[in-house]
Amino acid sequence: MVVDFRKNSASPAPITLCDSTIDTVESFRFLGTIISQDLKWELNISSLIKKAQQRMYFLRQLKKFNLPRTMMVHFYSSIIESILTSSITIWYAAATAKDKGRLQRVIRSAEKDLYTSRTLRRAGKIVADPSHPGHKLFETLPSGRRLRSIRTKTSHHKNSFFPSATSLINKAQTYMLH
Numbered sequence: 001m002v003v004d005f006r007k008n009s010a011s012p013a014p015i016t017l018c019d020s021t022i023d024t025v026e027s028f029r030f031l032g033t034i035i036s037q038d039l040k041w042e043l044n045i046s047s048l049i050k051k052a053q054q055r056m057y058f059l060r061q062l063k064k065f066n067l068p069r070t071m072m073v074h075f076y077s078s079i080i081e082s083i084l085t086s087s088i089t090i091w092y093a094a095a096t097a098k099d100k101g102r103l104q105r106v107i108r109s110a111e112k113d114l115y116t117s118r119t120l121r122r123a124g125k126i127v128a129d130p131s132h133p134g135h136k137l138f139e140t141l142p143s144g145r146r147l148r149s150i151r152t153k154t155s156h157h158k159n160s161f162f163p164s165a166t167s168l169i170n171k172a173q174t175y176m177l178h
Contacts, residue, residue, distance in 0.1 A: 033087045041091040045099045048084055052106045055080045059110060069117050076110050116168060123165035137162045138169075146170045 015022045027036040027043055034044040059080065062072050084103060095103075126132045139148045147166045152158040 031087070033090060039094070041095050042099060044091055045095060045103065048086070049102055049106055051083050052080050055083065056106070056109060063117065069121065072117070080106075080110055119161070119165050119168055120172060122161075123169055126165075127169075134162060138166065 012024070015024075025037075027034055029035075034041075034047055036043055059072060059075060062075060084106065092100075123138065126134050127138045129135060137150060140146070141148055147169055149170070150163040150166055152163050157163065
């Protein structure tokens with residue numbers, strides 16, 4: 001691999017070492033990081049995302065088996081996050097906005113899985129504790145099966161804890177009824 005940023009770069013002469021010619025390549029993997037000839041990191045980031053998405057399957061399986069949230073967080077940080085942050089100091093500053101967005105999509109997907117279980121657990125504790133200041137916000141409907149939705153005027157309020165927790169509880173109960 002030859003790194004040359006000149007505008008009019010001629011093809012380099014073949015490099016020989018001990019009477020054998022060394023082939024030039026477009027990219028190569030060194031210590032798990034793919035380095036390309038133009039020093040762009042798209043191949044490396046694509047490889048990292050592919051590996052992380054393969055491991056996300058196992059995180060979803062752990063969620064299906066109702067493992068404790070702490071174990072899922074440990075799995076995420078040790079298996080998935082370690083892949084995404086490998087050699088990050090080398091490639092992140094030069095990554096394009098598109099590549100950073102692709103990385104964020106994988107991270108958000110994992111956060112969504114972990115967020116749901118944590119929110120349901122925290123909301124369950126609030127519902128079970130009548131002395132909690134937020135207990136009155138989780139008002140059941142006359143049927144006793146679902147919670148009354150909290151009316152919101154802004155998306156900022158809708159995405160806050162109590163309205164989103166109410167929505168998640170109602171979805172979980174609807175799922176459990178079917």
